[in-house]
Amino acid sequence: MNVLIIGSGGREHALALKIKQSPNLYNLYIMPGNPGTSYIGENVNINPSSQNNVLNFCAEKEIDLVVIGPEQPLVEGLADVLRENKFNVFGPNKAAAQIEASKAFAKEIMEEADVPTADFIEFSAKNYNLAKGYVKEKKYPCVIKADGLAAGKGVFVCNSPDEAEEALKTILLEKTFGESGEKLLVEEFLKGEEASVFAICDGESFVCLPSSQDHKRIGDNDTGKNTGGMGAYAPAPVVTPKMFEEIKNRIFAPTLKTLKKNNKPFIGCLYAGLMITNDGPKVIEFNCRFGDPETQVVLSVIEGDFLRLLYTAAIGDLDKKLVKYNGGASVCVVAASMGYPGSYKKGFEITGLDELPFDIIVYHAGTKKEDEKILTNGGRVLGVTSTIPKYDLTIAKEKAYKAMKKINFENIYYRRDIADRALNY
Ligand code: AMP
Ligand code: GLY
Numbered sequence: 001m002n003v004l005i006i007g008s009g010g011r012e013h014a015l016a017l018k019i020k021q022s023p024n025l026y027n028l029y030i031m032p033g034n035p036g037t038s039y040i041g042e043n044v045n046i047n048p049s050s051q052n053n054v055l056n057f058c059a060e061k062e063i064d065l066v067v068i069g070p071e072q073p074l075v076e077g078l079a080d081v082l083r084e085n086k087f088n089v090f091g092p093n094k095a096a097a098q099i100e101a102s103k104a105f106a107k108e109i110m111e112e113a114d115v116p117t118a119d120f121i122e123f124s125a126k127n128y129n130l131a132k133g134y135v136k137e138k139k140y141p142c143v144i145k146a147d148g149l150a151a152g153k154g155v156f157v158c159n160s161p162d163e164a165e166e167a168l169k170t171i172l173l174e175k176t177f178g179e180s181g182e183k184l185l186v187e188e189f190l191k192g193e194e195a196s197v198f199a200i201c202d203g204e205s206f207v208c209l210p211s212s213q214d215h216k217r218i219g220d221n222d223t224g225k226n227t228g229g230m231g232a233y234a235p236a237p238v239v240t241p242k243m244f245e246e247i248k249n250r251i252f253a254p255t256l257k258t259l260k261k262n263n264k265p266f267i268g269c270l271y272a273g274l275m276i277t278n279d280g281p282k283v284i285e286f287n288c289r290f291g292d293p294e295t296q297v298v299l300s301v302i303e304g305d306f307l308r309l310l311y312t313a314a315i316g317d318l319d320k321k322l323v324k325y326n327g328g329a330s331v332c333v334v335a336a337s338m339g340y341p342g343s344y345k346k347g348f349e350i351t352g353l354d355e356l357p358f359d360i361i362v363y364h365a366g367t368k369k370e371d372e373k374i375l376t377n378g379g380r381v382l383g384v385t386s387t388i389p390k391y392d393l394t395i396a397k398e399k400a401y402k403a404m405k406k407i408n409f410e411n412i413y414y415r416r417d418i419a420d421r422a423l424n425y
Contacts, residue, residue, distance in 0.1 A: 002027045002062055003307065005041075006048045006078070006091075007069025008034050010334075010365035010383040011292035015067060016040045017361070018299045022307035029061065035374055036364030048073045051081045058087050065090060065311050068268070071149060071289050075101045079268075088314040091268040092288050096259055099266070100288040103147050103185055109262070110283060113254035117283040118143070118188040118275075125172045125182060135164035135186060143187040146171045148180025152216070152228050153341075157189065190284065192277040193238040193421070196294045199252045199272070200309055202318035203265035206252055207309075210301050210325045211239035212294040213421065218341060220417045227341045228380055231418030233331045233393055234297035237425050238276045247274065247281050255286070267313060293332045293383050296363050300330035300387040329396040332363070332385040333404055333418045338411040340379030348410040350374045350381070360403040361385045376409050393419045 001024050005012050013036040020028060020040050028041030031048055046053045049072070058066060066082055068074055068091030077094035098105040110117045123131035135142070135158075144167040146154030154177050156167035164186070171181040195213050199206040212234035218224040239247070251272055259266045271287035271294075290298075299306065304323035312319040337344035346366070353362055353374060363385060366378015384407060386399035397419040404414060 001025060001064040001307065001311065002029075004029045004031060004044075004058060004061070004063045004066045005037075005069060006031050006054075006066065006073055008032050009069065009292050010363035010380070011290050011295040012069040013037050013040075013363040013365075014296045014299050015069060015290070018306045019067070019310075022305050024305065024307050024311075027061065029063075031057070034364045035367050035369040036362070038369070048078060049076060051076075051078055054078065055081060055085055058082065058085075063087060065307070065314055067091065067310055069289060071097065071100050071287065074268075074288050075149065088311065089267070090310040090314045092266050093264070096264040096266045097288040098264070099259070099270070099286045101149055103145050103285065104183055106286050107185065109255060109258050113258035115251055115254055115283060116280060118190050120185045120187040122183060122185055123172070128168065128172050131168050131172065131184070131186070132165060135168065136161050138164065138186065141189040143189055144168065144171070145185045145187060146177045146181040147183035147185065148177065150177045150180050152226055153177075154180060155226060190275040190277055190282055192275045193425070194284070195236045195239050195274050195276055196291050197239065197247055197272050197274060198290060198294070198298060199256075199270045200313050200318065201256055201266045201268060201270050202313040202316050203267045204256070204260060204316070205318050205320070206256055206270070207318065207320040208244065208248060208252065209298050209323070210235040211244070212236055212291075212298050213238075214291060214294055215415060215418055220415055225341050227336075229291070229293045229334065230336065230415045231331070231333045232293045232297045233329070233396070233419040233422055234294070234301050235325070235329070235391070237422050243276060243281060247272070251281060251283060267316070293334055293363075296332040296383045296385050297330040300361075300385060301326055301328045326389070327391060328387055328389045329391045329393050330385060330387040331393065331396040331400040331419050332383045333400045333414050334365070334380050335382045335384060335404065335407060335412055335414045336380050337366070337376055337378070338413045340413070344379055345411060346376045346378065348376045350376060350407065350409045352406040352408055355406050356403050359387055359399060361387070362407070381409070382407065393422050397423070
């Protein structure tokens with residue numbers, strides 16, 4: 001198969017590496033890719049938002065499968081355009097991608113499907129005063145979320161009416177998130193342990209990959225601002241086999257059935273961000289794509305023909321037996337630029353990448369190559385990922401941090417406690 005992956009982050013680097021292992025692969029292209037993916041396939045310098053250019057490329061290279069990594073092109077309808085032109089796509093159409101693009105839509109689907117999630121109430125900009133009155137009476141903490149896409153920044157966990165009013169202002173009055181903040185949800189705060197589960201879906205049936213846990217806050221012990229993700233590990237011990245069954249039966253099965261019933265069948269990776277509470281699993285959010293950096297660890301602990309799995313999903317004939325958990329453990333620690341998620345400097349040379357053992361893979365996220373040197377070029381720069389063949393997160397963690405010590409660039413910052421929540425669980 002000739003395969004095109006859309007995207008340029010650590011997630012796409014991990015997808016490329018896993019797809020590369022398939023005996024069914026012929027040519028692999030990554031659009032636009034990053035310096036890491038340039039060693040695995042051919043990077044293609046086309047902006048995925050230029051849908052006509054993507055189409056022309058697919059025709060020219062006789063692409064058999066397009067795997068769309070990020071949410072933006074999905075929400076823009078890239079999968080729709082490709083499908084209309086008879087290409088096989090792993091990634092949902094625009095209508096089904098609304099499950100991530102609109103939190104209000106996701107709640108409607110969950111309500112109809114009777115899927116456990118936090119109680120909520122919705123307000124629009126014209127109801128600002130009503131919203132203000134409502135948060136004065138609310139129990140705290142509560143969570144306020146912009147309806148639309150906000151790169152992980154549209155969620156506010158509020159501990160007092162003052163904090164809540166601040167969040168309402170930011171979203172509805174100052175319109176910090178633009179159109180994404182036309183509406184918002186005020187949500188019940190869920191207590192428990194978070195986990196991410198990915199389901200590979202063909203529009204009707206699905207198969208789950210091993211669970212994982214992201215670390216969203218910038219600081220150790222989950223302090224400070226929310227980020228795109230500072231590290232992850234897989235599998236997550238909080239998702240016991242029994243819990244996994246509950247997640248499949250109470251969350252994925254009814255959600256996918258309801259999407260199909262509403263004429264929005266979901267083909268691609270449905271990502272459930274979950275809170276494992278005393279009352280069982282509840283949905284915090286759905287995403288319409290693989291998570292980053294969870295993909296880096298989840299794909300490290302599966303074996304089988306991943307490319308063929310995605311292909312069978314894309315053609316609506318999912319073969320659930322193509323991949324399985326390999327019994328191992330994986331830990332990914334993100335090396336970021338000091339200052340992220342606020343402002344930071346870039347353009348620093350990264351050293352130490354050639355000195356790492358075989359069980360470490362460094363996924364590129366915000367890097368660029370210049371004169372054979374790899375330079376920092378973003379907030380999240382690298383994902384240093386260890387994988388070991390047995391389920392021992394203590395060893396996997398040690399290996400990831402040992403490797404991290406060898407890597408250096410000016411202003412490097414990383415969390416020191418990735419996987420500790422599992423080790424203390
Ligand atoms: P989201 O972008 O919706 O995943 O939210 C980002 C983070 O905010 C989540 O990973 C949680 O840590 C936290 N969060 C969001 N919603 C809730 C909720 N209802 N209860 C508790 N924490 C939440
Ligand atoms: N790891 C969080 C996300 O991909 O949205």
